[in-house]
Amino acid sequence: MLDKYNLKMPKEVYSGVNSLDKMKDILKGKSKVVIFTDKGIANSGLLEIPLQYVKEAGVSYELLDDLKVEPSCDEVQEVVDRFKTTKAELIIAVGGGSVMDTAKLASVLFTNDYTVRDLLSDPSKAVKNIKTLMIPTTAGTGSEATPNSIVLVPEKQMKVGIVNDEMISDYVILDAVMIKKLPRKIAAATEIDALSHAIECYTSNKANPFSNMFALEALDLIMNNIEEACNNPEAMEAKNSMMIASFYAGVAIATSGTTAVHALSYPLGGKYHVPHGVSNAIMLMPVMRFNEPMCRELFAKAYDRVSRSNPSLTVEEKSKWMLNRLQEILVNLDIPTNLKEYNVPESDLDILVESGMEVQRLLVNNMRHVTHEDARALYLEVL
Structure with a gap:
């Protein structure tokens, strides 16, 4: 057991019945957000629940919904490069571990100073440039709580973790309605x-x-x-x-x-x-x-x-x-x-x-x- 230790957590965490309603407060003052998700979530209709709050708040949004399951570092970089052009003020991740991990990397890559592969070599380079809201759609990865992002390195045929406290989420919403219809x-x-x-x-x-x-x-x-x-x-x-x-x-x-x-x-x-x-x-x-x-x-x-x-x-x-x-x-x-x-x-x-x-x-x-x-x-x- 460690002699010295610390506690690392997201800044604000909401849970319980209808906790997604807290999006109203989080979205106040925002003019544009980017929503990270995948086709499975989008096609299931789950995305419509948080998306409705974005629409009701009158906030402009862009959707990045073609994220891969367990993506490679280069696939993540391709998504991040598209994200950089959005001029968003908040990232909303709606999905499982791969979606949230990609969104966390995007939050520290809103810059041209380093890439995903650079962070594989030296995670300490990461600096958060935009706040994140995590809405998990599985009760599994816990990515919404961690400073970790896991990506596949193709030439190694190995998943590798990028770990930096800068990637800890700013907001988390744990609403069980998001896993009600999970197969x-x-x-x-x-x-x-x-x-x-x-x-x-x-x-x-x-x-x-x-x-x-x-x-x-x-x-x-x-x-x-x-x-x-x-x-x-x-x-x-x-x-x-x-x-x-x-x-x-x-x-x-x-x-x-x-x-x-x-x-x-x-x-x-x-x-x-x-x-x-x-x-x-x-x-x-x-x-x-x-x-x-x-x-x-x-x-x-x-x-x-x-x-x-x-x-x-x-x-x-x-x-x-x-x-x-x-x-x-x-x-x-x-x-x-x-x-x-x-x-x-x-x-x-x-x-x-x-x-x-x-x-x-x-x-x-x-x-x-x-x-x-x-x-x-x-x-x-x-x-």
Whole structure:
């Protein structure tokens, strides 16, 4: 656990029933905004909800709705170059992690002084030039709360994180109406991403009292609401809990950091295009079982927070319950737990290991040291 730590959060966060109504205040005094989204959001009709507030406020807007899912650094740069011509006064991001990550990069690239690729080499160059409003449409990535932006670097076939506090959002609106009609498959994958964030940050070498406060609350909310939120389109209370939990887990990322689950999942997305939430789900149990000897006491404390059932269990029994419950959630939500359907050949094992071991910025957070041999064994479990 860290001896010194700080809390990084967006400046204003709104949640609860009809929280999108707060857009009226945020838009006051603005003459033009740019809305970042993707075709899926636009075609689903979800965009119309926040867009109506923009229209009612009489604010001019431009729409960038062709953002790619899990884009490359060059695809992000192309969007940013178009954004620079808009002369907007506010960025509104309506979407999942890829949309919000692109919007955050745009907020620090409203200049010709550096590019996305420059920030890959030196994230410290980033300086915010325009304020951002994040309206997440999944309860998963927590991007609305973090200073991170993840982009694919094509020549490395690897997703890489650009991290700078300048990218923390100015405004966030967590309105469960934005995830009410989310397809179960997408809801499950993204919400498992939030679960991974929470438990990784809680068991990270960078964990601290601030991050634990948010990570444990996120774990509690997720593990007691995720199945209902995914399975029942009308379960608005559970969905609202998931929106808050995803945000809390994002705050935990900004204050602590993810570990080997995310580190080893990045090559799966970069090379084989496994969706981010799914790749985390695939690596979650192998890494948690690997970490259990070092994290047993922490898992037991998480049990006390999450289960509310039998406090007389031993530490070992509580830890085992947590791992069993995580596995149960994956099974109940029909999320892949191996790479068979993604046709990843065992002959690529060496490539996976080398790529995964490059993500040292996250591997150093893992409480149990991960060697090349450990990474090989973990990947073999899911091939």
